[in-house]
Amino acid sequence: MKRWIAIVLVVGTLGGIIYYNKVLHPAPGATPGGGGKGGSEKGGKGGPGGGGPASVNAFVVVRKNLQEDIVSGGSLLAAEQVDIYPEISARITQLNIHEGQPVKKGDLLVKLFDADLRAQLLKLQAQSENARRTEERNKQLLARGGISQQEYDIATTNLSSSLADIELVKANLQRTEIHAPFSGIIGLRNVSVGAVVSPNTLIARLQQTSSLKLDFSIPEKYASAVHNGSTISFLIDGSNQPSHAVVYAIEPGIEEQTRNLRIRARVNNTSSRFRPGTFARVTLTIQNEQSLVVPTQAVIPQTRTNQVIMVKNGKAVFKDVKTGLRTAGLIQVLSGLSVGDTIATTGLLFLKPDAPVKVGKVVSLTENGPKVAAN
Known part of the structure; x- marks a missing residue:
């Protein structure tokens, strides 16, 4: 019984406090009972909770006109590059490689031992001369009926075989010489004169650096904004001066793994300012x-x-x-x-x-x- 009396007293006290605050002494600007259209400073006319506009x-x-700059990482590559390997196993007898120096197209870079091939060529040339004389005699005999057609055909075959053997030896002799396929700068050599090399031996690297290629990629959504002739700018480490390149080749398809489009631009490097393999921060400006x-x-x-x-x-x-x-x-x-x-x-x-x-x-x-x- 006492507990119920205590509960009634608590409820009555709370009800009196609420009635006093809401009815007898309402908040400024509010009507008793919480009605009315007047808003507070936070919810007045024009505010988030007000009724006005x-x-x-x-x-x-x-x-x-808008323009957007796309920044991408790229690499500078030599316009032409080749690793020099011998085609046969032999000893180096002549090495015309001056490291870091320019060479011209067609210059002899490496000469391999070829005395055995030259001797074999002389032998085959003598045999082919004898086969030619035999073929000429048999041709005259065939015209007079002195030999059969079969005997003449054998002489002709021997002559053709000798000439073919000569061409084979000449081809092998060409493999003993390595000429520069294009003009460029020769790199560091890995062999010396007298070394025995094989087709797996890297002799040196030849690069053409008067102009460089700049390879980079952009997201596929910008593919339609780039075309041959577009100008790009790029920066390399250690330089705050931007340089420029011109796009000359675009990959026809999008890379499936990255969904990027590969682009290649040409960089003028007649001053030898850039080196192949350098990282470049490419900025492509898309004009709209x-x-x-x-x-x-x-x-x-x-x-x-x-x-x-x-x-x-x-x-x-x-x-x-x-x-x-x-x-x-x-x-x-x-x-x-x-x-x-x-x-x-x-x-x-x-x-x-x-x-x-x-x-x-x-x-x-x-x-x-x-x-x-x-x-």
Whole structure:
């Protein structure tokens, strides 16, 4: 019984306190019972919780040329490069390789031992001369009926075989000489005169460095913006001065693993400023024709699309838009808007479809991006 009395007293006390605060002494600006339309400072007219139109900054859609810089890592490569290997196993008798020095196309770089092949060539030449004389005699005898056609055919075959053996030895003699396939700079040699080399022995490397190739990749969505003749800039470590290259080849397909497009540009290196193998930070500037733009903060990302809030006839209208290039302050609009449309840039979280909207300030477009116009 005592416990029920205590519970009744507690409930009565709490009820009295609530009645005193809500009815006898209500909060300033509120009617007894919590009714009325007057809002507090936080929820008054024009605020997030008020009934009046929300005040927002707006931007009038215009056309502007946009450009986007794509940064990618690339590598400088020699225009032409070849590793020099011998074709046969033999001893080096002559080595005309001066490390780090230029060579011209056709210069003799390496000469291998060939005395045995030259002796074999002399032998075959003597045999072929004898076979030729035999063929001529048999030809005369055949004309007079002194021999059969079969005997003459044997003499002709012997002559042809001797001539073929001579050509084979000459081909082997050519393998004892290594000539520069193009003009370039010879690298460090790995052998000396007198060394016995095999087809697996790397003698040196020849590179053509008067012009270099710059290989890099870009995401597939920018593939249509790059073409032969496009100019790119790049930086190498240890240099703050950007250099330029011209695109001359584009891979026809996209790499399946990275979804990137491989591009190759040509770099003028007549001053020998760059070295093959150098890492380069490539910047590709993508220019776009005049297109509709809106401030970055005006676009609301959605799951499958993007939206902007257009102010039309004093009300908020939500519009789906398709976007393109993006810079620090602007986004390209491909569809969904027209020139002159007014777009809200502030208060986006508090606006609802068809809600009343009042434009407070208009955002103007400057060279550095959108800027609120001065009152």
